[in-house]
Amino acid sequence: MDTPRKKKKAVSRRAFLQTMGGGAVGAGVVSRVLGKEMPALQAGPGPMDVVSSKTISLTVNGRKVKVAAEAGETLLQVLREKLQLTGAKRVCNRGECGGCTVLVGGKPVYACHTLALQIDGAEILTVEGLAEGDKLHPVQQAFIDKDGYQCGFCTPGFIMASVGLLKKNPQPTFDEIRAGVSGNLCRCGNYQKIYAAVGAAAETMRRG
Amino acid sequence: MKAFQFGSPKSLEQVTAYLAGADGDVRLMGGGTDLLGEIKEGTIQPDVVVDLKAVPGLAFIRRDADGLAIGACTAVADLAADPDVARDYRGLHEAAAVVASPQLRNMGTVGGNLCQRPRCWYFRDAATVCNKKGGSQCFAEQGRNKYHAVFGGGLCWSVYPSDLAPALIALESKVVVASPQGERTIPLAEFYAPPIVNVRKENILSRQDVVKEIRVPAPKKGDRGAYVKFMERGAWDFAVVSAAVKLTLAGNSISDVRIVCGGVAPVPWRLKAAEDALRGRTVSESAAAQAAARAAGDARPLAENGYKVDIFKAVVARAVLAAAKG
Numbered sequence A: 001m002d003t004p005r006k007k008k009k010a011v012s013r014r015a016f017l018q019t020m021g022g023g024a025v026g027a028g029v030v031s032r033v034l035g036k037e038m039p040a041l042q043a044g045p046g047p048m049d050v051v052s053s054k055t056i057s058l059t060v061n062g063r064k065v066k067v068a069a070e071a072g073e074t075l076l077q078v079l080r081e082k083l084q085l086t087g088a089k090r091v092c093n094r095g096e097c098g099g100c101t102v103l104v105g106g107k108p109v110y111a112c113h114t115l116a117l118q119i120d121g122a123e124i125l126t127v128e129g130l131a132e133g134d135k136l137h138p139v140q141q142a143f144i145d146k147d148g149y150q151c152g153f154c155t156p157g158f159i160m161a162s163v164g165l166l167k168k169n170p171q172p173t174f175d176e177i178r179a180g181v182s183g184n185l186c187r188c189g190n191y192q193k194i195y196a197a198v199g200a201a202a203e204t205m206r207r208g
Numbered sequence B: 001m002k003a004f005q006f007g008s009p010k011s012l013e014q015v016t017a018y019l020a021g022a023d024g025d026v027r028l029m030g031g032g033t034d035l036l037g038e039i040k041e042g043t044i045q046p047d048v049v050v051d052l053k054a055v056p057g058l059a060f061i062r063r064d065a066d067g068l069a070i071g072a073c074t075a076v077a078d079l080a081a082d083p084d085v086a087r088d089y090r091g092l093h094e095a096a097a098v099v100a101s102p103q104l105r106n107m108g109t110v111g112g113n114l115c116q117r118p119r120c121w122y123f124r125d126a127a128t129v130c131n132k133k134g135g136s137q138c139f140a141e142q143g144r145n146k147y148h149a150v151f152g153g154g155l156c157w158s159v160y161p162s163d164l165a166p167a168l169i170a171l172e173s174k175v176v177v178a179s180p181q182g183e184r185t186i187p188l189a190e191f192y193a194p195p196i197v198n199v200r201k202e203n204i205l206s207r208q209d210v211v212k213e214i215r216v217p218a219p220k221k222g223d224r225g226a227y228v229k230f231m232e233r234g235a236w237d238f239a240v241v242s243a244a245v246k247l248t249l250a251g252n253s254i255s256d257v258r259i260v261c262g263g264v265a266p267v268p269w270r271l272k273a274a275e276d277a278l279r280g281r282t283v284s285e286s287a288a289a290q291a292a293a294r295a296a297g298d299a300r301p302l303a304e305n306g307y308k309v310d311i312f313k314a315v316v317a318r319a320v321l322a323a324a325k326g
């Protein structure tokens, strides 16, 4: 069990030694290794930070959090397993079905296909962050009013894709709605009602 | 999935300096939409993944007298949404707009799109060691090959899946590559390497090279373009066949034309025979269809993909007419 960790350390030491060649580069390494806010002694790019894991800062649904993540951990794993936000679903785990859709920086992405370390510092919105107290977001309400779900498993992803779409395009045409949620799959085949729900939400949001 | 380390560069120089000294399996990551798929499937097991999006200043779309410069880490969605690109480079705009899904366009980068690996199901299966992975055969040639190449096959019958590559090659784009030795600029058409040059890799990049930006020449008067993509699914899919066309009209007659296809060969496939057939001719349905038929003459379909030749003819003719319509 110990082997992978040892191997990882070996890689970073190797990288460390390799970059020691140039004086400026070396100075950068030393200041980082010592962990002090020491400016590099000479100008130069310094070495790239290479880590096996890292504590990242995220703003999730308006709340600032710090969370430790391994290099190979996805945003979806962090949300579901470390922040107990299970609205985003793990379905295909290969960026094809949209069940894990969340907004990063206001734009819909697949959380299953995003590494946590890639989005250090980002603002995340999940389905749990949409409602204000007991008042549902217009998109959530429209999915209820229009029967925009059947089994409900794909619903959080569809809702987040729709919220992202309406942010970018508040008055989408029917075809733009179809294209806007085309990165999400519904195995119940409830698409017509999903499109109707998105259209209704756009209407509600337009009226304010 | 084997554990790997994560590199967060603060500059491109840090990346190239690291690549110069690295001896493990180091992979560059843009959005990671393709790379993570490979890692999850186990077809690659990198020691280090370098997050190119962490490099400041690699995501931009700039216009100047020379044309357009697109940073490697520009999101495909931003390229698709750029109003100048939509106006001056319609084919490129249309190609960017049909890459994958909205989510993947937000995540995926232009550099990653151009460097993505083929989707051949034998290549993507970790347990199958084909020519591309150091083995001694192409399993598609005698195997299941419904989506495989109809041109340029042989050692490998995979198809190149990028939508942006055909559009950018049709526009005679160049790619700026950074390496520990400095920068060089190469035509995108020469960036891709057919299997007989290197069956292991679809482009000429070494493991120390990083795509930095793409340069697209300024459009000339009378230039028009289009990108037509045929997919099995309407929502999103890789191209069964796609065609990018750039043509220059003098009145109603075609003074210059470039046609590059995706989904039909292991690299983006230029149709010189069809271009020759069109140059100097008046735009018409029959001229477009004859040019497409001439290009299809070189096709060598496998047992299950003969249908692609018919689709190819239709897509090429449609793209020529769409471009001419402006």
Ligand SMILES: Cc1cc2nc3c(=O)[nH]c(=O)nc-3n(C[C@H](O)[C@H](O)[C@H](O)COP(=O)(O)OP(=O)(O)OC[C@H]3O[C@@H](n4cnc5c(N)ncnc54)[C@H](O)[C@@H]3O)c2cc1C
Binding pocket: A094, A095, A096, B027, B028, B029, B030, B031, B032, B033, B034, B035, B036, B037, B052, B072, B073, B076, B098, B099, B100, B101, B104, B107, B108, B109, B110, B111, B112, B113, B114, B115, B116, B117, B161, B162, B163, B164, B205, B209, B210, B211, B212, B236, B237, B238, B239
């Ligand atoms: C479900 C699905 C559907 C898709 N559909 C399409 C489609 O219709 N059309 C299409 O064109 N693509 C499609 N893709 C492929 C891919 O998502 C896109 O091409 C995307 O633009 C890739 O960009 P990326 O930044 O995520 O690449 P990454 O995954 O980050 O990188 C891809 C490859 O390029 C290398 N690389 C990345 N950036 C650089 C650089 N600057 N210099 C050198 N090498 C680099 C990486 O090492 C890796 O090998 C699809 C992918 C999925 C998962």
